[in-house]
Amino acid sequence: MSVTPVVTPAEAGVRFWLPAFAGLTKGLKNQVILSKENGGGSMAQKATLLIIDDDPITLGLLRTRLGKAGYVVKEAKDGSEGIDMAEKARPDLIILDVRMPKVDGWQVCQTLKSNPITRLCPIMILTGCSQDVQELYGLQCGADAYITKPWDARQLLDTISKLLTQSTASQDVRSEAAQQRAREYIQRVVRVVGSLPKAPHVEGMAAQILTLATSFIAAYQTAVTNGAMEMLSKLPLADQRAEELIYWLGLLRDSNASDNSDIPQLLAEGTVLRQIFAATLKKASRK
Structure with missing residues (x-):
């Protein structure tokens, strides 16, 4: 996956890092569409934001401003608490400070972006570290945007709105990114099954898993390659x-039939796919 840095010239201090997914950006060529809707528009209605910052003054200012904009705000006062809360609360976006006790922001960002459960969540770094080398390191850690303190309220809200819009687009089962994710998931399932030992109690589980994998990918492909009505009928399957x-x-993990380290990752990845399905169906049902 290639990553292209995009600097928004109209707003100093803000940089977006967009994955160059074929089909996801559909002719945009990694351009950022700048929206000037009020405080993030309808995105603010139900979006949950997690702020990870050890400074009580910053937490208070952000809590007040984002609350007024309509966001649900959750807070973590250090990196360790932030990682735990991100996995449990599943926020729509994370605002992350860099200089914190226990676990710094760079480590938090790397941890969340390497976790299948949280890696889809956009992360905006909000810090007093303004050097270019710090911004570059943020890119390497997986951050999606970088804003330096002191921050401007309009700049902050616009950046949040754009990141939420991009995140929503990527969490659609019809996007190329989601389709690739589903294909790779099934390929990994098949590889794990192929590596299992030849034992009667294991072979029964393996056969069931392969049957379900075949049925899953058939239903998924039907859902994403046809019209909206077909998607609504096949995606639940x-x-x-x-x-x-x-x-x-x-069951396979608990049976101790295999010590394959991919099984816990497949469990987490399957949960993420179901989250994408739920987000797509919810959006489609509103239309």
Whole structure:
């Protein structure tokens, strides 16, 4: 996956780092579409933001400003608490300071972006570190945007709105990114099954997992390659098969039939796919 740095010339201090997914940006060529809607527009209605910062003054200012804009705000006072809360609360976006006790912002960013459960969540670094080398390191850690303190309220709200819009687009089952993710997930499932020992009790689980994987990918492909009505009718079946796959992979893990380290990752990845399905169905049902 290539990453292209995009600097918004109209807003000093803000940089976006967009994954160059084929099909996801659809002719935009990694351009950022600047929106000047009020404080993030309808995105602010239900979006949950997690602020990870050890400074009580910064937390108070952000809590007040973002609350007025309509966001649900959660807070963590250090990096360790932030990692734990991000995995449990599943926020829509994370605002992250760099200089914190226990675990610094760079480590938090790397940890969250390497976790299948949290890696889709956009991370905006908000820090007093203004050097270019710090911004470059933020890119390497996986951050999606970088704002330096002192921050401007309009700049902050616009950046949040854009990141939420980009995140919503990537969490659509019809996007190329999501389709690639589903294909790679099934390929990994098949590889794990192929590595299992030849034992009667294991072969039964393996056969069930392969059957579910085949049914899952068939339902998924039907859902994403046809019209909206077909998607609404077939995607729930793909979601059901994903849920069953998670169940059987959990049984496989608990049976100790295999010490394959991919199984816990597949369980987490399956959960993420189901989150993408739920987000797509929710959005489609509003239309």
